[in-house]
Amino acid sequence: MDEKKDLLSRRSLLQGAGMAGLGSLLSPFRKAAAASETGNPDRVPTRPFGKTGFDVSILALGGMFDIVSNQLVLRQALRWGVTYWDTADCYGGGRSEEGIGKFFSRAPETRKQVFLVTKSDARDPSGMTRLLERSIQRLQTDTIDLYCLHAVNDIGELNEDVRRWADHEKNKGRIRLFGFSTHRNMEECLLGAAKLGWVDGIMFSYNFRLMHRDAMKRAVDACAEKGIGLTAMKTQGGGPIHVDSDLELELAGRFLKNGFTDKQAKLKAVWEDPRIASVCSQMPNLTILAANVAAALDRTRLSDSDRILLQRYAEETAGGYCAGCARICETAAGGDVPIADLMRSLMYGRCYGDAELQRFALRHHHVAAKKHEWLRADLERAEAVCPSRLPIRKLLASGIAFHASHIDPFG
Structure with a gap:
């Protein structure tokens, strides 16, 4: 076969x-x-x-x-x-x-x-x-x-x-x-x-x-x-x-x-x-x-064996999950970008399919007001030090685009 x-x-x-x-x-x-x-x-x-x-x-x-x-x-x-x-x-x-x-x-x-x-x-x-x-x-x-x-x-x-x-x-x-x-x-x-x-x-x-x-x-x-x-x-x-x-x-x-x-x-x-x-x-x-x-x-x-397999799965898919170790990436980016919060907000939509909760979470972190400031941060360096190797720049850009194209139900 x-x-x-x-x-x-x-x-x-x-x-x-x-x-x-x-x-x-x-x-x-x-x-x-x-x-x-x-x-x-x-x-x-x-x-x-x-x-x-x-x-x-x-x-x-x-x-x-x-x-x-x-x-x-x-x-x-x-x-x-x-x-x-x-x-x-x-x-x-x-x-x-x-x-x-x-x-x-x-x-x-x-x-x-x-x-x-x-x-x-x-x-x-x-x-x-x-x-x-x-x-x-x-x-x-x-x-x-x-x-x-x-x-x-x-x-x-x-x-x-x-x-x-x-x-x-x-x-x-x-x-x-x-x-x-x-x-x-x-x-x-x-x-x-x-x-x-x-x-x-x-x-x-x-x-x-x-x-x-x-x-x-x-x-x-x-x-x-x-x-x-x-x-x-x-x-x-x-x-x-x-x-x-x-x-x-x-x-x-x-x-x-x-x-x-x-x-x-x-x-x-x-x-x-x-x-x-x-x-x-x-x-x-x-x-x-x-x-x-x-x-x-x-x-x-x-x-x-169930637990071992779950651990293997966690290791092999670590690149899709933000582990919340904010001090590492945010210090590298200059300390002004709440990268961990933003990555967690994006996971609501990207991983769980909950677009409404993603909109609410992004609004809570003032994406519209601070997007230009965040995109000027050293996100490349933040990616380089991320233990999970998250594509931070790509994810943040997609989150900003998502937020701009949707009406916030709580706005």
């Missing part, structure tokens, strides 16, 4: 495996649906959120979508035990928080079931107070379970003023825990938080690509030892596996034969790390919610 026919044959096998594995793939979902009807306690499992005294569902509902128009997703999430809900003051121009608040106003008894997280883009105490008050009003609640600084790039952002503010708001009862989220320089931020001693929770990019890096292992260990609750995000590591190469065919086919998809396998890879309390996933519809709940309920573990 020649190489082309062999590839086609394996593609057909993959399609057949997908159909054959459909029953086992949906079995945990049916189990969850039955549990919601009968009151069976077999729901999405929980784990301790560090040493905070809180238990959280291992699957968290990421709120970067129009929750106002998707109330059914929230109701079904609760039925299946997805009780960790994450949002931020800026998501959807505020519609994410407003949507959760709408749900609580209609079903106030559900608030006590939810571990509620929101985030602040402000860093100064007065700005944080203003945004916290607005979030509380939008969410129609008295208390935020975990209040975070949004997208921290340097642990220096958590200064003494922030610590005193967090203590003050805890004493007032408006927040229970305090922490931050981070997409850039994650390892340095986690290590810094462990040294501070007053951070309760961290949400950070963590997936099958990043978890094997020595620096990441040390950082996660340090936080776990200090009892910080850890939530993984960006767990798909750059989107679904395609079938353009022999390795991708082998990887996707292996998982389907075992009864789950490559997306579910990537979630499992993170859940198998006991230091991670929860995985935050954007689930804007019931299809994605059901698939992720099925993965959370399924106790099948990845085999050693």
